[in-house]
Amino acid sequence: MKIRYMLLHAYGMGGTIRTVVNQANAMAALGHEVEIVSVVRRRDEPQFRLDPAVTLRTLVDQRAGVRTDSLGRRVWRRLRGKIVPFGEYAAAYFTERVEKAAIAYVASVEDGVLVTTRPALNLISARRANPGVVRVAQEHMNLGSYPETLRAEIARYYGAFDAVAVLTDSDRRDYEAALPGTRIIRIPNAVHSVNQTPSRQEHPVIVAAGRLVKQKGFDLLLPAFAQVAREHPEWRLRIFGTGPKKAQLRALIGEHGLSAHVTLMGRTNRLDDELARSSVYVLSSRFEGLPMVMIEAMTHALPIVAFDCPTGPRDVLTDGEDGLLVPAEDVAALAAALDRLVADRDLRLRMGSAAAATARAYAPENVMPLWDDLFTELLHTRTAPRLAG
Structure with a gap:
């Protein structure tokens, strides 16, 4: 099974990055062909350990710096973009060049599972990915925290996904109400290990x-x-x-x-x-x-x-x-x-x-099989009609 994960910045330190890297490592350990696609790159090395079997690709290398306008402000795009709305918290990353690179990559994928991991990337996948690809949107934030402009885009386009994965039962209920008819599945993030040194309660x-x-x-x-x-x-x-x-x-x-x-x-x-x-x-x-x-x-x-x-x-x-x-x-x-x-x-x-x-x-051993089962089921559902014919 080919599984591709798109992250905004796979070289960063955020919680979403950590959990997606853990998931990619686990899928590679199960024998799947796994790639992490970092839309931008601003550091030399990833901050979290990658399994050697996981391929890491960058679309836009920004280590030389981020282009700014004459007032020293980050350039978002000269013209309003086609997909990523201002209400997305990471909208400033999506210069015209960055958005075009993300769209081009998504449109080039022809098989396997494509997992996108934030609203900007989810919207790009929903609108530009090849319909023959299994598309899964991961939502790492609750729906109510997004501005109305972004919630409207989610309601309009997320129906294109084979599944939208959320983290909690509260999220599942909110997304089901916003996206009737779309498959919403709760899979929590996994910690990297539950076998940790316990606190001895000795230090204030x-x-x-x-x-x-x-x-x-x-x-x-x-x-x-x-x-x-x-x-x-x-x-x-x-x-x-x-x-x-x-x-x-x-x-x-x-x-x-x-x-x-x-x-x-x-x-x-x-x-x-x-x-x-x-x-x-x-x-x-x-x-x-x-x-x-x-x-x-x-x-x-x-x-x-x-x-x-x-x-x-x-x-x-x-x-x-x-x-x-x-x-x-x-x-x-x-x-x-x-x-x-x-x-x-x-x-x-x-x-x-x-x-x-x-x-x-x-624990990973409790969470990761849920992803493996979901991807296997979605791929089977997609290919079964072809086999029957």
């Missing part, structure tokens, strides 16, 4: 991780942690990730007097080690798809404190058993939940043990 460290962007809500986490630090000054907060909000977050750290308590750790290739040496994981996002770093933290027997944001945390956690869910964007409630865990090691151990058990549902 809370961990958060993600891009330093508004979505991740670190501007809400800092004032919440400030309340915790006043009562428990020995505790520290470490935030892993990079992004455009770094300067704003540094300013907030200073404003709340947290310079000795909070560290912006930047990017790391050793997050598993950091999680094993911490005692609580906190998710402060305004919205999510399926928060994979949170689930990876659970594999280390870490209890979770999370905003009950759309979607993901409630689909994974049972409040009071493996973590604490608090109302979305409620800073005082987030502070109170953190304080509850910080003050009670026995509770952290009990919830951490339950979290590790919950995370086993996301």
Whole structure:
């Protein structure tokens, strides 16, 4: 079976990239012919390990820099593009050249399974892919987080797919309502391993991780942690990730007097080690798809404190058993939940043990066969009429 995965930037560090690379590696290990297509390339080497059997192809190499206009702004396209709408969060990547390269590649594929992994690429596949190819759209974000302009494009074009794969039951219900008659299937992302070193609950460290962007809500986490630090000054907060909000977050750290308590750790290739040496994981996002770093933290027997944001945390956690869910964007409630865990090691151990058990549902050996079965079924359905004739 030929399986092609299209990623915007396979050389990056995002959660979608990690999960798609894991999936590609698993499909290659099952003996399939697997290719990852990186629409753009801005780094020399991939950040996640690729199985040697997986082919990596780049459509537009941008390592020499991104073209800008006379005001220093990134050029999106000189004329409005044909497919990718402005409402897509990665629209700025899709210069005229990039969009044309993606369209040309999609149109050139003649067999096997083509998996696209974000709305921009899904829309290109829906509108330009060869109808003889099995097309699967992966959605890694909840439908309600998209602007209305993008939701309208999804409703208009996603019916062309053989299947649309979403991450949670909440997502499945939303996409079924928006796309009547289209096959919507829930397959969660898999963690890279559930056999991780458990936290011993010996270090007064809370961990958060993600891009330093508004979505991740670190501007809400800092004032919440400030309340915790006043009562428990020995505790520290470490935030892993990079992004455009770094300067704003540094300013907030200073404003709340947290310079000795909070560290912006930047990017790391050793997050598993950091999680094993911490005692609580906190998710402060305004919205999510399926928060994979949170689930990876659970594999280390870490209890979770999370905003009950759309979607993901409630689909994974049972409040009071493996973590604490608090109302979305409620800073005082987030502070109170953190304080509850910080003050009670026995509770952290009990919830951490339950979290590790919950995370086993996301083990590769449980998730990857679902993809293999789906692709096999779709290819059989596509070719069966020809064989019968």
